[in-house]
Amino acid sequence: MPSATAPDADARIRGLMDSSAKAIREKDLDALMRHYAPDVVTFDLMVPLQVKGAAAYRKNFESWFGSVKGPIDYEVLELTISQGDELALCHYLARVRSTRTTGEKNDYRVRVTSGCRESEGRWKIVHEHVSIPLTMENMRAALAAQP
Amino acid sequence: MPSATAPDADARIRGLMDSSAKAIREKDLDALMRHYAPDVVTFDLMVPLQVKGAAAYRKNFESWFGSVKGPIDYEVLELTISQGDELALCHYLARVRSTRTTGEKNDYRVRVTSGCRESEGRWKIVHEHVSIPLTMENMRAALAAQP
Numbered sequence: 615m616p617s618a619t620a621p622d623a624d625a626r627i628r629g630l631m632d633s634s635a636k637a638i639r640e641k642d643l644d645a646l647m648r649h650y651a652p653d654v655v656t657f658d659l660m661v662p663l664q665v666k667g668a669a670a671y672r673k674n675f676e677s678w679f680g681s682v683k684g685p686i687d688y689e690v691l692e693l694t695i696s697q698g699d700e701l702a703l704c705h706y707l708a709r710v711r712s713t714r715t716t717g718e719k720n721d722y723r724v725r726v727t728s729g730c731r732e733s734e735g736r737w738k739i740v741h742e743h744v745s746i747p748l749t750m751e752n753m754r755a756a757l758a759a760q761p
Numbered sequence: 762m763p764s765a766t767a768p769d770a771d772a773r774i775r776g777l778m779d780s781s782a783k784a785i786r787e788k789d790l791d792a793l794m795r796h797y798a799p800d801v802v803t804f805d806l807m808v809p810l811q812v813k814g815a816a817a818y819r820k821n822f823e824s825w826f827g828s829v830k831g832p833i834d835y836e837v838l839e840l841t842i843s844q845g846d847e848l849a850l851c852h853y854l855a856r857v858r859s860t861r862t863t864g865e866k867n868d869y870r871v872r873v874t875s876g877c878r879e880s881e882g883r884w885k886i887v888h889e890h891v892s893i894p895l896t897m898e899n900m901r902a903a904l905a906a907q908p
Contacts, residue, residue, distance in 0.1 A: 655841065655852065657872035661894045663854060664839075664872065692811075694802065696878060696887060701845030703876040705802065705888050707810060722904050725804035725811065727874050727890040729850040731843060740843060741852050743874040745892030746903045747808045755902060756893045757869050 623737075627695050627702045627730060630737050635708075638688045641679040647672050650739050651731065657743040659724060661759075671742075680715075687711035691723075702730040702737065722746065770884075774842050774849045774877060777884050782855075785835045788826040794819050797886050798878065804890040806871060808906075818889075827862075834858035838870075849877040849884065869893065 630649055637646035647668055656665040658674050665671050679686075693706040705727045712720050729741035748756055777796055784793035794815055803812040805821050812818050826833075840853040852874045859867050876888035895903055 657852070657874065657890075657892065657894070659895060660900065661896055663870060663894060694888075696848055696876060698845030698848030701843055701848045701850060703848060703850055703888060705804070705876075705890070720904065722907050723810060725890060725892075727804065727876070727888065729843060729852075729874070729876070741841075741850060741874065743804075743852070743872060743890045743892065745804065745872075745890065746895065746900075746907075747804070747810060748806060748893065748903065749808055749906045752899055752902050752906060753807065753893075755899050756895065757867065759896045759899060760869050760893075 623699070623702065623732075624695060624697050626737055627697065627704060628693075630730065630739070631690065631693060631695075631704055631706070631728070634739075635688050635690050638675075639685050641682070641686060643672060643675055643679065646675060650742075651733070654739055655741050657745070659744045659746065682712045683715050683717075684713060700732045704728045704730065770846075770849065770879075771842060771844050773884050774844065774851060775840070777877065777886070778837065778840060778842075778851055778853070778875070781886075782835050782837050785822075786832055788829070788833060790819060790822060790826065793822060797889075798880070801886055802888050804892070806891045806893065829859045830862050830864075831860060847879045851875045851877065 634646060634649050650668040652668050654668050654671060656671045658665055689709040691707040691709060696703040707723050708726055709723050724744055724746055727743040728739050730737045731740045781793060781796050797815040797818060799815050801815050801818060803818045805812055836856040838854040838856060843850040854870050855873055856870050871891055871893055874890040875886050877884045878887045
């Protein structure tokens with residue numbers, strides 16, 4: 615069972631997820647990166663397999679934000695939070711709609727898992743996994759692309 | 762800080778991950794599925810976006826195991842465990858080597874995130890996310906494949 619502080623902690627984790635999504639929509643790198651622990655390990659949507667540290671992960675967001683014209687419509691769907699006393703596990707689907715700087719319009723859904731840990735009274739994301747599932751055809755291409 | 766029971770719990774989470782990997786290597790569906798909570802939500806390697814419940818997830822493993830000849834060489838790399846008192850977060854890379862029933866040999870790496878919760882004295886996986894990162898070319902194909 616959740617501890618006595620769980621409802622508070624749950625609200626804080628929801629706040630963290632809301633604030634992250636808002637920062638993505640506004641492409642506000644500084645506001646976004648405040649939510650990540652310095653040693654966060656990320657399995658991001660694009661290669662490579664993993665990204666270690668918030669500084670490296672920031673570069674991924676920087677590159678994404680730079681490829682998009684105007685705000686990003688980042689809609690969080692089916693957010694589920696499992697809450698412990700010092701660890702929380704969140705997962706959700708995000709519908710992402712944007713216009714690339716090339717003019718191309720995108721509308722897709724990704725799966726996001728975020729692990730959060732409390733340290734010195736603040737919850738931060740310590741692990742994040744973002745992906746799109748593969749079709750059999752894409753699987754072959756993804757495997758062929760691996761070193 | 763981890764609670765007083767953390768070293769014990771950490772060993773149990775490692776045991777759970779070891780036992781899951783062994784069951785995958787031996788393609789032992791019953792042994793594998795004992796580690797999942799009935800209401801586990803999974804973001805699996807292949808479409809669809811999400812799979813709800815252990816019974817549905819079992820079908821994915823069944824299909825995978827059926828497509829492979831002999832055992833699966835499933836090697837867990839860089840296992841990291843974050844431990845709370847009733848919730849644990851694991852992430853690792855898995856190197857997968859197998860021979861398909863078609864004779865085709867595979868050798869690839871996936872990223873795995875597993876969230877575990879203790880219930881009635883047993884740790885079980887309540888959320889799992891498995892993926893391969895996309896290259897820019899695969900990203901286009903994956904987006905085109907979304908409904």
